[in-house]
Amino acid sequence: MKNWSNTYEYRAPEIVAPTSIDELRRIVAGAKRARPLGSKHSFNGIADTTGTLIDMTGLPCEVDIDLGARTATVSGGTKYGVVAAALDDAGYALHNMGSLPHISVAGAVATGTHGSGVANGNLSSAVRGVELVGPDGELRRVTADDPELAGSVVALGALGPAVRVTLAIEPRYxxxxxxxxxxxxxxxxxxxxxxxxxxxxxxxxxxxxxxxxxxxxxxxxxxxxxxxxxxxxxxxxxxxxxxxxxxxxxxxxxxxxxxxxxxxxxxxxxxxxxxxxxxxxxxxxxxxxxxxxxxxxxxxxxxxxxxxxxxxxxxxxxxxxxxxxxxxxxxxxxxxxxxxxxxxxxxxxxxxxxxxxxxxxxxxxxxxxxxxRVDPAGFAAAYPHLADQRELVTRYDPEGKFRNEYLDRVLGLGASAGLPEVSAPMGH
Ligand SMILES: Cc1cc2nc3c(=O)[nH]c(=O)nc-3n(C[C@H](O)[C@H](O)[C@H](O)COP(=O)(O)OP(=O)(O)OC[C@H]3O[C@@H](n4cnc5c(N)ncnc54)[C@H](O)[C@@H]3O)c2cc1C
Missing domain, CATH: 3.30.70.2520 (Alpha-Beta Plaits)
Known part of the structure; x- marks a missing residue:
């Protein structure tokens, strides 16, 4: 299987597409290594694994609006465009969108996907909570008042699949x-x-x-x-x-x-x-x-x-x-x-x-x-909180179930999975 542009071929030996959260939890609990996969719009091996690649886009679509909190809790595998249409129908909006509405919500916010505007944060900045499946298959909710939310949104899939993401909303415009x-x-x-x-x-x-x-x-x-x-x-x-x-x-x-x-x-x-x-x-x-x-x-x-x-x-x-x-x-x-x-x-x-x-x-x-082609020293120089993220990832996933070579490179962790240089395009 290849990414959206056919320029990266996933090397995972197994690809599964659960249709319920319980099925997803069983898959994660039973896998030696696993990674969540969204709509495949990334251009490198960030989503890849030597174990089980979990396609999150087949899980049921949910968009639950909380008018009091001004938030919408949405299923992670759902496309932004689908979420946006449901919000607009209800009279609400997001503060911004990326260039394309085809990307999955959880996959986009896991990588810091953005639109434009000097006063607009990226799409991840609108996240007010996230519900993750941990390496043991248990659900874990990280809420807006939890200091670990800062490391749980742009998490590169390293904390496990996000089944639900809570987004700030505002009146439609x-x-x-x-x-x-x-x-x-x-x-x-x-x-x-x-x-x-x-x-x-x-x-x-x-x-x-x-x-x-x-x-x-x-x-x-x-x-x-x-x-x-x-x-x-x-x-x-x-x-x-x-x-x-x-x-x-x-x-x-x-x-x-x-x-x-x-x-x-x-x-x-x-x-x-x-x-x-x-x-x-x-x-x-x-x-x-x-x-x-x-x-x-x-x-x-x-x-x-x-x-x-x-x-x-x-x-x-x-x-x-x-x-x-x-x-x-x-x-x-x-x-x-x-x-x-x-x-x-x-x-x-x-x-x-x-x-x-x-x-x-x-x-x-x-x-x-x-x-x-940035190396670990380059990432460390650019991200003041890289050590905090590394600590969070190793604490929640001590066995490295969700790690791959790309994560090890960017987080400065030891070699994990024996994958080739996963950031390279096909042919390298
Ligand atoms: C045509 C095109 C236009 C683009 N435009 C923009 C743009 O305007 N702005 C911008 O910033 N980027 C843009 N991108 C890049 C794109 O937004 C990111 O690569 C984004 O991560 C793609 O989301 P995805 O669902 O396809 O994720 P995938 O590529 O499937 O996965 C990316 C990462 O997210 C993780 N992930 C996926 N699903 C989940 C989940 N449910 N829970 C936890 N982690 C998960 C994966 O493990 C992986 O680490 C564009 C890409 C394309 C192809």
Whole structure:
């Protein structure tokens, strides 16, 4: 079995898909090694195991809204898009969404998945509680007042399968999305925070080599369907074409532009009823402090000629700091520098150390679910709470049932499972 983009092949000898929580608990209790698997949208071996891979997407879908607490408790394997539709029907919303609604809730929050907006935390920051199956098969609930919640949300699957996740909700709202084209790099570099902060969610798309960044997707929270927006944004011009493409030939799967729509149809870039992105791709992403945006982007731009031949597109997004130990935005307002690569595994694998070296002065944090070559010392330098997470993982899973080589690398634990370099794309 391969991941969504067919660029990583799971090596687990056994894959199971429980349909009830009791069945899941029995599987976990009886397995020597096991890992939860969500919707398979990660690009590395983070979910892999030498034992039993547990597909969480077949468990019953639940969305229970608690109006008093302003939360919704949802089944971990359910897609964000399904949760969002149920919330919207009930008059509620999430504060943000990732670029695609196809990902499972627990798989997304386990890796710190994010949307954009300087005042918006990532999706994990909305988690108010989580219910996990421990290595003994027993259920364990971690609530908002438990200090261990900080290590139990972006947990990389290391604390066992999350069967339920409790999310903060708010009243439903409208989003208007507009595409602006051609902002000079100088403007972006000179005013990065202002550009990013002047709308609810801003995504900047670039190929690195032109003098101008090619597109900005500006998502505003609006009060009414007839809200007007400016035709310029820091010098970039609004594109009146509602179906403006990002990548040539791919427009049908994008969410609507130029009109106010319910939040769940405007925050993601991709529609739930079509395949997202281009497929046949590899993704990489690094998070740095937003205060380092100018220097970090300048450093990566110097590699533009080496990046461009393998790049589909880069997206720059922002997020507010949070207090989750392994969140890529832990303790710092962040800029995320993302690369969607063509399926050139050898070239990308060889290029990543150059990008990581360029970003090294800024203690870059790689996206947990995307291809990276950061070593244990790099993770330790980037995550002040790594030792706390290691202690939590080894206390709750002393036998290492949920560990794999990727976890051992990032948490600085000893070799566990005899898997090959699980962060590498296929062929390595
Ligand atoms: C087209 C595309 C667009 C993307 N856009 C974004 C984006 O906008 N922002 C962003 O930040 N990322 C983005 N990603 C990356 C993606 O959000 C993450 O890789 C995310 O982890 C995928 O969720 P998943 O359910 O597929 O998890 P999987 O890839 O299946 O698993 C990822 C991790 O979560 C763990 N896990 C899965 N289910 C559970 C569970 N029930 N309990 C506990 N742990 C679990 C696994 O063990 C593994 O460690 C994108 C990926 C693709 C393919």
């Amino acid at each position: 409208l989003i208007r999305q507009d595409v602006y084209r051609r902002m000079p790099w100088e403007t972006l570099l000179g005013s990065f925070r202002e550009v990013a902060a002047s709308a609810y969610s801003v995504s900047v798309f670039t190929g690195w080599v032109a003098d101008e960044v090619e597109q900005l997707w500006v998502k505003r929270r609006v009060d009414s369907a007839d809200a007007n927006v400016d035709d310029t944004y820091f010098g970039a011009q609004r594109d009146p074409d509602e179906r403006a493409e990002l990548v040539p030939g791919i427009a049908e799967n994008l969410t609507r532009r130029g009109a106010a729509v319910p939040w769940l149809h405007g925050l993601p870039h991709f529609r739930l009823d079509t395949p997202p992105s281009a497929g046949d791709e590899i993704q990489t992403e690094y998070f740095v402090a937003i205060d380092d945006a100018q220097a970090a982007l300048t450093a990566v731009r110097e590699l533009g000629d080496r990046i461009a031949p393998h790049l589909v597109v880069t997206e720059l997004r922002t997020m507010a700091a949070d207090a989750l130990w392994l969140s890529p935005a832990s303790g710092r307002d962040s800029l995320a520098i993302h690369f969607t690569w063509a399926n050139h595994p050898d070239e990308v694998f060889a290029l990543l150390p150059a990008i990581e070296a360029a970003l090294a002065p800024f203690a870059p944090r790689p996206h947990w679910g995307k291809l990276n």
